[in-house]
Amino acid sequence: MQLNQAPVSLASQSGFTLLEVMVATFILAIGLLGIAGLHVVSLENTNGAYLRSQALMLSQDIVERMRSNPQQVAAGAFNQLNSNDIDTTIDKSCLSATTGCSYQQLATIDIAQWAQSIKTTNQSNVKQLLPNAVATVTKNSNGINFFDIKIEWQTKRWLHDEDGEQAFKRVNAKASYQVQVVIN
DSSP, rough: OOOOOOOHHHHHHHOOOHHHHHEEEEEEHHHHHHHHHHHHHHHHHHHHHHHHHHHHHHHHHHHHHTTHHHHHHHHHHTTTTETTSSSOOOOOOOHSSSSSOHHHHHHHHHHHHHHHHHHHBBSSSSSSSSTOOOOEEEEOOOSSSEEEEEEEEEEEEEEEEEOOOOOOOEEEEEEEEEEEEOOO
């Protein structure tokens, strides 16, 4: 058996041309840019969720401190707090005294520690739990122990450019977490 082979011409060869490879590479690059954009948005949302969880932790901290000292809640020690106005120097001498601390001293220590946790930076001294945070505790005037706890912090957001352009820009913004609680 003998095979008859016809000469192969260049026109009948199949394969990819340089133009096809360039088009495929361009389409792949567009797809990868889209994935990179989604990754950036995902990281920003993860950071936002982390900051909200820190605000939740700080608000729960003051609620638990208030619940552990109902005498000073009734006396009004927690009625109007602003983390910017609280002296964070803490006199803990009563903690080591044999007589212990009074309820008022404990409330003062609790409030100062709470404000300190909002204002201070982390161990490497580079960032706060919440950037530029301000926390307030306000008692409603309805006669019962009903408190509003609000924590605000600095963040960045993407906003639509209002100059008529179809673009988004990064701007500084305030984010907040607010909870209302009754302390019995």
